[in-house]
Amino acid sequence: MNISWEWLTELVDLSNIKPEDVAEKLTLAGLEVDNISYNGSKGIILEISTTANREDALSIIGIAREISAVLDRPLILFKNKLPLKIHHQKISKNNKNHTYSIRGSITNITITHTPEWLKRRLKINNIEPINVLKDIQNFIYLKWAQHIDFFDSDSLGLNSSDKLDTSLKTGFRIRQEQLLKKNSQFITKNKLQNTTIHSSKNRIALARISTPAEYIATPKTTNLLLQVSKFNSPVVDSAAEVLNLYTQNIHSDKKNQKTIDLLDAYHECIFLITCLCFGSIQNTTYIHKNNYIYPYIKLPTQDIIFTLGSDFITSDNDLTSIQNISINILKKLRFIIWKEKQYLIIETPLDRFKDVSRGIDIIEEISRIHGFNKFTGTIPDCKKYGLKRIHHHRIIHIRSILRTVGLSEVIHSSLVERKYIEPIICNPVIKECHAIRSSLINSIINTYAYNLQQCNSPIEIFEIGRVFKYKNSQYEEAIHLCGMIGKGNNIRSKWQDNLRGLSWFEAKGIMEEIFERIGTRILWKPLDLSLDLYKEFEPYFFTASTSVLYCQNQIIGLFGTIKTPKFKLSVYDENVYGFEIFIDKMNYQLANTNYFKSYPKYPAVTRDVTVTIPCNISFHTVINEIQRINNPLIESVDLLNLYKNEIQYSGSKRLGFRIKYRSSSGTLTSETIENIENMLKCSISHTFTN
Incomplete structure (x- = not known):
């Protein structure tokens, strides 16, 4: 934004202050001054950049207010107000799309030439003068960020005796007839709801989108109608998208002009028109909602002291003086403050609701x-x-192990769009990222799918990152490990076989290798549908082919086939597997793991043992029973096979185990091993068959 130094001196007392000093102060306060140019015809020009959250600084008045607060200099507002008789009218509670409007009329105007001072102000901001009415309209928008529409009353069929609150209405209706012209063609969109401005005889405009050219004021206009309106932006955007109409009005409406400067802008507009074009002022109607509840912020004084520290607080300052310093600063920024003993109650200005909504935002304003x-x-x-x-x-x-296995690491933002149970952010940077992730699997799947959409080969990826959950009325933070395994059809068991994808058990083997390298034992169990884990990850995994991972009777994650019909990964969807591990819980188990033991001097003896147990007894239960015996000669126990025969073994099943024996003091004999095997069989038979 280009701002004339001459114009600023008319709005703020800048006596004995140099432009460079103002630029330095503004930049430190958050409004960066990119350049100061000295132009002979235009004078001194300040080029100021505003941030997206400072809608209040998108006008000359907004910048002037900021300079006044930073330099502690008085603000010189517009004083030449004409005595206007304003008729107030309340907007119906049912009309949720209409925020406010102000309308007035001036009769018997005479179009004159635009004065040089007004032309100069416009040219500084690269706006070419057109005619006095259009130039006044642009000037008011530059100064106040308020767009005022000028209509020709004669073209609308209105006269000075008409009451504006009845002759001109703003309504929400269903358009089922021809309303506006675009490129000399009528727009016809059946059942399209739009906000319209209409008189008793004509439909004037599709609000904030388009106005027929025959109704707009021209240099030949003698009777002028002024209109300022604010409507629900989503409704206006939706209508513009359907109609494919994108105008300057829509762009200015997105700046969210507030009622805070509406009457001042309207007063100055009326004053300029009557001074430059003469004419007689007629009725003025202000339509608004007067039942708005203004939010407030309760800020403890101790929070100010704790945040700003000794650089803001001197040893001589007590709580009362700290409050007074803060109040003086906030009053310069147009905040309304009520002072209590231990805290301040603060009401935010209308144009600062979006960027000042918390106590820390108030403290930032004070420090700024x-x-x-x-x-x-x-x-x-x-x-x-x-x-x-x-x-x-x-x-x-862990990261090194995953890379050596062949997985590539990816990193995603913690800010996501809410889909399921992700915690909501109070002040999101953008609407699309208004939540923080509660798991990593969704981002991993989207990245995997995006890679395939770009016609790239499938990749195996992983991510280690933080997740956030809301449990028991408080927020919890944890570190998760998530990844995807499966590269499509790239496996052949025999040379003559066709290529196939990774099977579930082959993917499970990869996971077991990872856990073995990490140094922790994992127990695989079917997914229990009563677990909260199922509710959280059900959108991403097939229930029938998903296992829950346990470490010392504690859930540390899950592994299964990705539920791809929703995500449409590739033609090899059934061969894609995912996992999400809770590293914090797994690391806790790692702390109690023995990593080293002496290298055995004597050879191991491997024997296969078969036992018969009831069908309802799981493999892990038998393993636990063998481990309970705690024989020091048993080095490892692995499941070899499982056999069921309903005819021969009704209600039972046979499990084959491969047991490795080893002694640290000598070579084992067959007699010793047979004694251990008999003891194992007797213990299992006694425990599970009786």
Whole structure:
């Protein structure tokens, strides 16, 4: 935005202050001054960049208010107001699309030439003068960020005796007839709901989108109608998209002009028109909602002290003086404050609702006006150097293992669009990212699918990142490991066989190798539908081919086939598997794991043992029974096969185990091994068949 120094001196007392000083103060306060140019014909010009959250600084008045607060100089507002008789009218509660409107008329105007001072102000902002009415309209928008529409009353069939609150109405209706012209063609969209401005005789405009050219004021206009309206932006955007009409009005409406400056802008507009074009002022109607509840922020004084620290608080300042300093700063920024003993109750200005909604936002405003340069900018000397936690080294170890297995690491943002149970963010940066992720699997699947959509080969990926959940009325933060395995049809068992994808058990083998390298034992169990885990991950995994992973009777994650019909990954969807592991819980188990033992001097003896047990007894139960015996000669026990025969073994099944025996003191004999096997069979038979 280009701002004339001459114009600023008319709005703020800048005596004995240089443009460079103003630029430095504004930049420190958050409004960056990109350049100061000295132009002979245009004078001194400040080029100022505003941030997206500062809608209040999108006008000359907004910048002037900011300079007044930063420099602690008085603001010189528009004083030449004409005595207007304003008729107030309340908007119906049912009309949720209409925010406010102000309308008035001036009769018997005479179009004159635009004065040089007005032309100069417009040219500084690269706006070419057109005619005095259009130039006044652009000037008001530049100064106040308020767009005022000018209509020709004669073209609308209105006269000075008409009452504006009845002759001109704003309504929400279903358009089933021809209403507006675009490129000399009538627009016909059946059952399209739009906000319209209409008189008793004509439909004037499709609100904030388009107005027929025959109704707009021209240099030949003698009777002028002024209209300012604000409507529900989503309704206007939806209508513009359907009609394929994108105009300057829509762009200005997106700036969310507020009622805070509406009457001042209207007063100055009337004043300029009557001074430059003469004419007689007629009725003025202000339509608004007067039942708005203004939110407030309760800010403890201790929060200000704790956040801003000793650079803001001196030893002589007590709570009362801190409050007074804060109140003086906030009043400059047009906040309304009620002072209590231990805290401040603060009401935010209408044009600052979006970017100032929390106590920390208020503290930032205080520090901004106080001056960021007054706070310490040096890092204190560190005499002791800390060490990285064991947890950090474990994550590096896990990351290294996954890379050696062949997985590629990806990183996603923690800010996501809410789909299921993700916690909502109070002040999102953009609407599309208004939540924080509660799991990693959705982002992993989207990345995998996007890679395929770009006609790339399938990749196996993983991510280690933080997730956030809301449980028991509080937020919890954890570190998860998530990934996808499966590269399509790239496996052949025999040379003559066709290529096939990765099977579930082959993918399970990869996971077991990963856990073995990490150094933890994992127990695989079918997914229990009563678990909260099922409700959270049901959209992503097939229930029938999903297992829950346990470590010492604690759930640490799950593994299964990705539910691809929703995500449409590829033609090899059934060969794509995903997993999500809770690293924090797994690391807790790692802390109790023995990593090293002496290398055995004597050879191991491997024997296969078959036992018969009831069908309702799981493999893990038998393993636990063998481990309970705790024979020091048993080194490992693995399941070899499972056999069921309803005719021969009714209600029973046979399990084959491969047991490895080893002694640290000598070579084992057959007699010793047979004694151990008989003991195992007797214990299992006694435990599970009786």
